[in-house]
Amino acid sequence: MGNEPTTLEFSTSTPRGAVFDEWAALMNETYFPLTLEPIEEAPTFGRVTSSALPGVPGFSLTTLAGRNQHFRRTKTHVAAGLEEYLLVSIQISGHARLTQRGRSVTLLPGQMTILDTSLPSVWDCGAAFEQVLVQVPTRYLRDQPGLEQIRIPAATAIEPDSPPGVVATYFRELARIRLHAPAEADLLAGAALGLLGSAVLLAAGDKPVDTPADALSREHVTVFLREHYTDPDLSAAEVAAACHISRRTLFRLFDGPGASLNDTLRGLRVRHAERLLTSPRTRPLAAVAFESGFASERHFYRVFQQETGMTPRDYRNTHIR
Known part of the structure; x- marks a missing residue:
């Protein structure tokens, strides 16, 4: 059967009300403590498809789509969280704007960015958008070689043709494959944590150490096997x-x-x-x-x-x- 994803969605013509509040509560449950509000008094919708990834608890792959949504994580939210996470966002369609650590980045289709939940952040998604999100507890990422003390490169646009952009392509395709072939997606997901660590190292300007580099090579082989x-x-x-x-x-x-x-x-x-x-x-x-x-x-x-x-x-x- 494989690790089959679950999908939840909502739509409302009046963003102030019980339907939107239920969606905001779901976002808190799916990700981490935050405030979700409509950007304007206009129709809004949302759809989230999520599944667990192998390796460590709390490691997940999500496809999020919607419009007219303003996500805000304050110092109060950070203090209330029981776990710190690293969140990688890969833009599929539309655009979104992330502000964190005094930096702002507008993501265009194909680009990737990183969010560190130990810091306050603002995420604006006005027009219709779709993203693939990869979330993992930061402590597990720090356990990987070379990542113990590295500064997480948050709110930086990572291009799809850059070295870490290769990893973005992997997660984007993994999210697509799991919808119709979850068992095969499980096979491909075995190297996911190592590849995520490689992406963070590369985005920070460091060369991956042996283990993450091997994960990249192994994933290259796995993709070839899947095609042949x-x-x-x-x-x-x-x-x-x-x-x-x-x-x-x-x-x-x-x-x-x-x-x-x-x-x-x-x-x-x-x-x-x-x-x-x-x-x-x-x-x-x-x-x-x-x-x-x-x-x-x-x-x-x-x-x-x-x-x-x-x-x-x-x-x-x-x-x-």
Whole structure:
């Protein structure tokens, strides 16, 4: 099933009232203590889609859309918070203006910025907008190598074609993928915390240390696997060459906690087979095996049963009514 996201939304023609107050309360619950008010006496709406990310408690990925909303976090809110968070915002559409630490930045589509909840801030989103937000307790981010004492580069526009902008692309695509393939999104999310740390280091002007840098390389490999896993002839040598690393480095990147290289590839293929087996169009099992990237029907049967506890035929019969 994967970590399926939940979505809540609201719309009102009169921004002063119970409906808007309920939305403001939801924002406090989803993020951290803040005040939310309409910018003007005009219709307003909001939609939030959120899910947890693996690695540490409180690590989440959210897509927020809306209009006519003014977010304000004061010193009183900061003092009342039980946890400090780092919030990364990636603008998808529209624009938003963040003010923090005496700096103001207007985000345009594709740009990213960082908010530090240990400081007061103001966030204005007047016209219709959509953002991807990544939130993590700051203490867990500080546990990563190189981030213990670094000054968080808040309220700075990070361009999509910059080195940390690569990480913004990763989170934007992860938010998109989880809507229709949450299980595959879970596989891709394994390196999320390390990549977020890399983005902060790069935005601050520091070079990532080994662990975050490896996370970037591993994610590059994972993206390549996701695009080519249906090729039954895909080899480690081909993956390494396409990602401009050696075979030794390739296997080292997947050595340790988390799924191995083979486990990642096998998981992608099994998830694909599950979708084919439950689709309205009934395919022969041999076709499902080939279209999912398995070299033979026999190999497909063995791997599928190991991963799901069921044969492909039983899985189809169980999930199609």
